[in-house]
Amino acid sequence: MGSLNIGIVAHVDAGKTSLTERLLQHTGVIDQVGSVDAGSTQTDTMEMERRRGITIRSAVVSFSVDRLQVNLIDTPGHPDFIAEVERALRVLDGAVLVVSSVEGVQAQTRILMRTLVRLRIPVLLFANKIDRPGARYQELLDSIGEKLTPRQLAMSVVTGSGTAGARSLPLPLSEGGRAAAVADLLAEGSDAFLEAYLDDTAHLTEGDYRAELTRQVRHALVVPVYFGSAMTGEGIAELLRAIREFLAPPAGDPSARLRASVFKIDWAPGGEKIAYARVHSGRLTAREAVGIYHRDRTGEVVADTGKVTSVRVFARGTTTHETAAGPGDIAQVRGLAHVRVGDQLGSPEGLPAGGFFAPPSLETVVRAARPEQNARFYQRLQRLAEEDPLIDVRRHEADRSISVALYGEVQREVIKGLLLDRYGIEVVFEETTTVYVEKVVGVGHGLEVIWQSPFAATVGLRIEPGPPGTGVRYRIEVEPGGLPAAFHKAIEETVRQSLRQGLYGWAVVDCVVTLTDTAYFSPVTSAGDFRKLTPLVLMTALRAAGTTVHEPVNQFEVEVPDDTVRAVMSRLTAARAIVDRCDTHGPVSRLYGTIPAGSVHQVERQLPGLSHGEGVFVSAPSGHRRTTGSPPTRRRTDGNPLHRREYLTHVLKRG
Template sequence: MGSLNIGIVAHVDAGKTSLTERLLHHTGVIDQVGSVDAGSTQTDSMEMERRRGITIRSAVVSFTIDGLQVNLIDTPGHPDFIAEVERALRVLDGAVLVVSCVEGVQAQTRILMRTLTRLRIPVLIFANKIDRGGARYHELLDTIGEKLTPHRLAMSTVTDPGTTTARSLPLPLSEGKRAASVTDLLADGSDAFLESYLTDPTHLTEHDYRTELARQIRQARVVPVYFGSAVTGQGVEELLDAIKEFLPPSDGNASARLRASVFKIDWAPSGEKVAYARVYSGQLTAREPVDTYRRGRTDEVIEGSGKVTSVRVFAHGTTTHETVAGPGDIAKVYGLAHVQVGDQLGSPEGLPSGGYFAPPSLETVVGAAQPDQNAQFYQHLLRLAEEDPLINVRRNETDRTISVALYGEVQREVIKGLMLDRHGIEMVFEETTTVYVEKVEGTGHGLEVIWQNEFPATVGLRIEPGPAGTGVQYRIEVEPGGLPAAFHKAIEETVRHTLQQGLYGWEVVDCVVTLTDTAYFSPVTSAGDFRKLTPLVLMTALRTAGTTVHEPVNQFEVEVPDDTVHAVISRLAAARAIVDQCDTHGPVSRLHGTIPASSVHDIERQLPGLSHGEGVFVSSLSGHRRTTGNPPTRPRTDGNPLHRKEYLSHVLKRV
């Protein structure tokens, strides 16, 4: 029957991992349901996950439903690990969004649903914990309709919600008043279905309704809601039926060119790198060479190659077997020593150019508590960054300090714990700071002429502002044939690398760099000469143009009780937030606006106390705004091409 790749996504503690266990039990993969609290679940395999009771890294398990092979990816729920969720979303055919009937729709739930909607990934909602005290049915459905999607459809009802005897009962689609309400929902996406209903309502059968519902779910137009309990198993059988009936199975041509996406990096007990890849087309075969493609930091495509030594496809639970991986398969791939998360194997077609979620906006300097361990600590940290590239490990070659990018405090504690568990190294963190960017103010020029500088090369560059959100655009005004292609490549790559640190040490974004002059002397000149000279020229141009420092800003929405609005607005103002809109709906008010990313954590921490514990805060990176006062700076790690003598001493190894 083919295969299907689905993800389980949710706010932390909604019951995602427990639901995964119950699905595995229902499909005969495991004999006994594991417990998150006891650390006995299939997908939380890391020691830290078992100890903390949270999912940190995505995990893959496999089961079958009446012959349909389902690969299920259990993802983290905590916002600090949103990058791990993003990597999983890229390889899904559908998703199950878990919502707690007790806690309801939470901030992370809304962020996830918005992303799934934007990506047009078909979604089933599983309303979990119907047996827990405080569980709600009608109120939760209303909240889902208001905050997640207006096109939601209840597929079950609940008797005795909030008690241990709670039961989930399926709802038909074609009976009585229910048929009319379902028709209203489906008619928005199908004039033909509406016409059939108006012509003769009695002619439409339950099968007709389910067929049309399946079509619209697969188009991500309608979201069915199933109520149940992962702990007792209520509603899980109906959810399994829905996964088979409503989510679209994988498709792809096995005879086409290979295209597979790497979404996770792990390590075998022997220390060998293991890449988790979802195959879209073609076949992934052991003992065969394979091309790799990835996006660089400035969106350029970087090509590579390697030889696959082993391909193991998920078949039953967490077990795999050696075979050829075809379209729809998720495989563990061995032998690609240089592969990274986000790489595409076989073909660059469809290679993503940007993230679904904002990159980390915090940074901190790290080190080993024992200074004599710093060398091995850095190597271990680089290896950890292969599992999570967005932590962006940077080392200052002058003072040897190391920094990492972070989403929040929980991620910091996890990195610290992983370093201790895996390598026995105690980490220390300095104060967390915000990651800023620089933007070009005017137009600047730089020129270094051959034989008038330390390198046998001429480079001239012009830099000027570019449209917002366009990154670094590189252009050539010289005759392309006047310089070997390798030299052109060296200049462009160095330009993009150099702009990762502007006048104040922050990455320069949204600018246009134009190559205006070139010369070389054969056979003396090498690509290395252009790589060493270009930073001096570019920084001269950048200094002439000038830059301003901008801080990351989040767009936010706050929902609070009406009687707490004044206190919340005052606290937002103190956090340098700007409230653009305030809407009141009965006893609830919603505030919209922008807030510095550096203030988000404090607001999230203080909001419960300001709002009787009822406030909801949702935010996402919306851009940057210029800082006021003295621009913040970051120590340079590039030899400092702003200071010629210091830079030349660095690149020429002078004393």
């Protein structure tokens, strides 16, 4: 039958990990439900997770429902770990989106739902915490319809909402006045169902309704909504039946070419790398060589090979057993020393071209508290970056300092804790700064002719603005055969590498670079000549074109008591936030808008004092906007090709 891979996704504190525990208990995997607060859950296994009571790394557990093997991935809810959620989404057959009946739909919930819709992943929505004071039913359904999806369908009704005796009662599809509303919803997604419903001679049964609902859920057209409580177990049986009925195992071909996605990296106690891979097709077996594919910074597919020494498939809970992995299986794979998160095993077909979420927008310099640990510290930090590719580690050649790009302050504290817990290395972070980007303004040209520089090469480049969101595009106007392929590759790779530091030191985005001139002198010229010359030419062109600096901004939502709106608005204005909308619902007001990413942490810290301790602030990356005043700068690490003499001194010293 295969395995079904589902993810539990939600905003922080919605109850994802508690729901996972209850599902495991209800299916007989564990006898007693663990506690997030006590640090006794199955999925939060890291010491840091137990201390903080949050999920940091995705975890896999397995259970069975009516002989269907279900691999469940518990993902982080805090926005600082959105990259971890992104990797999990790539391997899912379906998702359970958890919303708190008390706190309702949050900004992070909306971001996750939009991504699930974009990927056409079938979704079941579980409204948790119906036993908590303040739990809502119809108001929450209305909010789900307004903020998440208009094609939602309540599958249960709640009695005793907000009390310890709250109960979730299943709702039929085809009985009473509800039948017409359900039929209208299903008819929007199926002409055949609409014709059958309007046919006076036909009599649609409950089974007909459920069959059509199943089809539309599996095609991500309708989202069933279940109510319950992970703490009491109410509604869990109905959710399990929905997982079995509405979410389908993949139809991968075990005889086809192997294709498996690596979505997590872990480490064995002895230091061996363990890759978590979801198999889409073919079979993954031990003691066999496999192709390893990823995209480099140019977007090109890079191939490598490795020999698998062990394949272990999840069987029950967190236990695994040694066996070949087939379509739908999630396996722990050992022996691939150079494998990274995002790699694909066996085949490059379907290798993703990019991410779903914005890259980190904050940066901080970090150093070991004890100088004698600096060399070891850098190695261990690089290992953490292997687990999370969006932890961008930069080393400054001049003073050997190290900076790390992050999503937020919580992630910074987690990195600090992981380095101490795992490796005994205490680190010190300097003040967090914003990571800006540069955008090209005009068109610029640069040219260096052979023998007129210390390099035996000619390079001519043109740079111009590109459409928003397209990154760096590279084109060739010269005759491709006039230059060896290795030299062409050296130029393109160097262009992309050099554009990580523009006129002000920030990465240049959304531009088109065109190679206009080339020459070389055989046998003197080497690829190194082109690699060293290209930054000089590119920076000449970039200086002629000009760039502007843009800062990252977040969409935000603030919920505060109505009598504190003026004070909160004043603070948001001081933080250079732009408030687009203010909605008032009784004694509570919600403010929506955009805010510079660098101001988020400060507003979060000050909000409790401005809102009687009752304010809620959530935000998520949403792009960039141009800065005003003097552009901020960033220290260069590339030898400074903007300054010819300084750069030549830098590269010629290196031979």
